[in-house]
Amino acid sequence: MNDARTEIYARIRGTATGASRQDIDSALHGLGSGPSAPLPSIEPCAAFLANVLLQGGSISTARSRKATVQAVAKYLFERHRTHKIAAGHDQRLAALPWRDAGLLPRFGAAGSNDAVSVSFAAAAVVETGSVILLTGKASPAANHLLVEDHIVLVDCEALLSTLDDATEWVGNLRHRPRGIQLISGPSSTADIGMTLVSGAHGPKRWHIILTGEIPAEAEEEARELAGLT
Amino acid sequence: MQVQSEDFIARAADALSDTAASANRRRLGLQLPAQREAAVATFGAFQSLRDHVESVRRHTLQHLDTYLDEFEQQALENGNQVHFARNGEELNQRVLSIIQRHSAKRVAKGKSMVTEETGLNAALEAAGLRVTETDLGEYIVQQAGEQPSHIVAPALHKPEADIRSLFYEKHPLGARDLDTAEDMVAEARRVLREEFLAADIGIIGANALVAESGYSMLVTNEGNGDLCANLPPVLVICTTVDRLLPRLSDAMSMLRLLVRSTTGQPITSYTSFYSGPARDGDIDGPRETHIVLLDNGRSDILASDYRSMLQCIRCGACLNHCPVYVAAGGHAYGSVYPGPMGSVLTPLLTSLEESHTLPNACTSCGRCEEVCPANIPLPQLLRDLRHAENEAQLLPTPVRLGLKAHAWLVQRPQLYRWLSGLFARSLSRLGRTHWLARRVPGMTDYLNTRDLPMPAKETFLAQLQREAENE
Structure with missing residues (x-):
């Protein structure tokens, strides 16, 4: 196989300009950056929540830690009549007052028997309504992919405006994560008769709870922007 | 990579007779371009x-x-x-x-x-x-x-x-x-x-x-x-x-x-x-x-004149917008890469001998180039491949001779104009008696349900010249 490597490199080198790395870098820098998508609102919380709705997600907001666990409990009760939920070994999740809402999270990787999981987004992107999850102990990929309902908590302080800001944010991480997942909706398919169906393999429902100092009218504005009111 | 592109025409004919699959493709050819257009407009x-x-x-x-x-x-x-x-x-x-x-x-x-x-x-x-x-x-x-x-x-x-x-x-x-x-x-x-x-x-x-x-x-x-x-x-x-x-x-x-x-x-x-x-x-x-x-x-593609094909990001937009793909479907191409991008890529990844029918599966309408996100000049690459096909003598002899005769004629403008003028006048005369609509040899079935447009009385060049003189 080393022969293959040598031969492929030789063939590609035969077409190259032979420019120095410095010249290549400066040529790349000279190409500038591409445009990003326009945001639906100048207020980031409303804009993010509107894009989540447009991507097929559902939303709620919580201004305190207690309200956050209550929002999770409300969702769990309404959808599954349960108080069980899977969660990664995330310190921010562990620190939430789950007992105040009568919830019993099971910390670890979700299995096929877990109906609902909760994750804490490392960051989120307003431009696309995406949450950024870094795979690892705090956020095992199984928790994002195996359950029927995936609840993601997003701190409004962690909102990044565009995908370019997300790139910069990744560049500033101290360690290179194994997996960086931008999740922007439930698992879906249109492979049968071009009919959009949720729950192809992963979550059928994707619920975002935006937490922190959120403007009072953000949720309502988001629903208006998404054309849901 | 296995290709069975030689049978493009036969496979396309089969695909066209499958009405349920044809309806699916027509829906794809309308729905996906409309979705793309809306997204492009929103992006700005x-x-x-x-x-x-x-x-x-x-x-x-x-x-x-x-x-x-x-x-x-x-x-x-x-x-x-x-x-x-x-x-x-x-x-x-x-x-x-x-x-x-x-x-x-x-x-x-x-x-x-x-x-x-x-x-x-x-x-x-x-x-x-x-x-x-x-x-x-x-x-x-x-x-x-x-x-x-x-x-x-x-x-x-x-x-x-x-x-x-x-x-x-x-x-x-x-x-x-x-x-x-x-x-x-x-x-x-x-x-x-x-x-x-x-x-x-x-x-x-x-x-x-x-x-x-x-x-x-x-x-x-x-x-x-x-x-x-x-x-x-x-x-x-x-x-x-x-x-x-x-x-x-x-x-x-x-x-x-x-x-x-x-x-x-x-x-x-x-x-x-x-x-x-x-x-x-x-x-x-x-x-x-x-x-x-x-x-x-x-x-090899990188070293060739077809390098721009490697800019392809495999989005499928050229397929969704191609009238030939939408009518004939992907299987007609006999290759894993169908549509305009496939008609360029397949001959380059295999050989022109195996897949020279594909660059001809094109109406030169140019929609693929209009929507290609990577700005690949697909119609031009398809034209270049057709040229290579002709150079390599892969076309049937009558087609090759016809192309040769055409090339000879268009390089003699006066003769071309005189002949095309004669052709236009003859067509116009035949059209007047409706003979043309009924008796075009080999097109009887086609014309049973269709009317041909009335032929123009003179060539486009002659019309242009007349208008220029009038001004």
Whole structure:
């Protein structure tokens, strides 16, 4: 196989300009950056929540830690009549007052028997309504992919405006994560008769709870922007 | 890569007589372009985004050796094993030897056009492995023993009723009904969930490779590729040497362009960047990761006048907008890459001798170039291939002689004008008596239900000249 490597490199080198790395870098820098998508609102919380709705997600907001666990409990009760939920070994999740809402999270990787999981987004992107999850102990990929309902908590302080800001944010991480997942909706398919169906393999429902100092009218504005009111 | 493009015309005729599949394609040809158009309008500066990504792709291809080297170093540092394959057979062999080293039996695959190109499934199955395609469309065509008909939506040619019958035939359903698309998706989810959990090896493709950090980008709506990348203990990423982009920011720009051009969404449900194997303390993720980089003729394309074809980001927009693809369907092309991009790529990856009918499957309408996010001059490349076809004397003798006679004539403008004038006047006279509408030899059936337009009395050039004189 080393022969293959040598031969492929030789063939590609035969077409190259032979420019120095410095010249290549400066040529790349000279190409500038591409445009990003326009945001639906100048207020980031409303804009993010509107894009989540447009991507097929559902939303709620919580201004305190207690309200956050209550929002999770409300969702769990309404959808599954349960108080069980899977969660990664995330310190921010562990620190939430789950007992105040009568919830019993099971910390670890979700299995096929877990109906609902909760994750804490490392960051989120307003431009696309995406949450950024870094795979690892705090956020095992199984928790994002195996359950029927995936609840993601997003701190409004962690909102990044565009995908370019997300790139910069990744560049500033101290360690290179194994997996960086931008999740922007439930698992879906249109492979049968071009009919959009949720729950192809992963979550059928994707619920975002935006937490922190959120403007009072953000949720309502988001629903208006998404054309849901 | 196996091609059966010689029979394009016969296969296209078969496809046109399949009314249910034709209706599906017509729907695709209307719905997907409309979705793309709406997304482009909402984005606003789409042309500027296209130009930016094109300039980055051209730059990357110009310095591909540097970026490939950077990617390989970064991927190795991230803990991957990196392999190179000159052709499809080498890729299949390499993947098989990885699998055999682990004494693995079950393979879960994400959607990968590269492994369709190399025929990996057949090679693995011949070695006794159980290979399951997990993208729903790919799963359907695998169960049906067919090939994908579209590079993004592999099973769109199959009517819902056929998929229902297929599932009744292949799955032990008992008393369960499959009335709706939701029921069928739920059934596939149930079956494929077991495959994900039992798989020893996951195989996926990559939408892009990021040189600066060694990440592979994976874009899906189903999340099946992510399940393949995270649940089995060994992951193999099969991709090609031209998928490189210098920086993560370039991958993000390409992502904006790719998804809008494909489905009209701003982003897919899952966009993931994978660096390598699970770390100490991780409770999931593959313990071992391999990246297989395939050439299979790409370095030849890089060195040729067709280099711009390597800018392709595999969005499928040219297929959705091509009148020939929408009418004839993907299977008519007899190649894993159909439509305008396939009609350019297939002859370049195989040989013009095997697939010279494909560059002729074109009306030169130019829609593919209008919508191509990578600004690839597809009609021009198709024209160049037709020229090469003529040069290589691959056309039937009467067509070649006809083209020669035409070339001789158009190089003599006076004679051309006199003859075309005579032709126009004769046609006009024949048209007046309606003889033309009834008795064009070889077109009787066609004209039974259609009227030809009345021929003009004089040629376009003569009209233009007259108008110029009047002014």
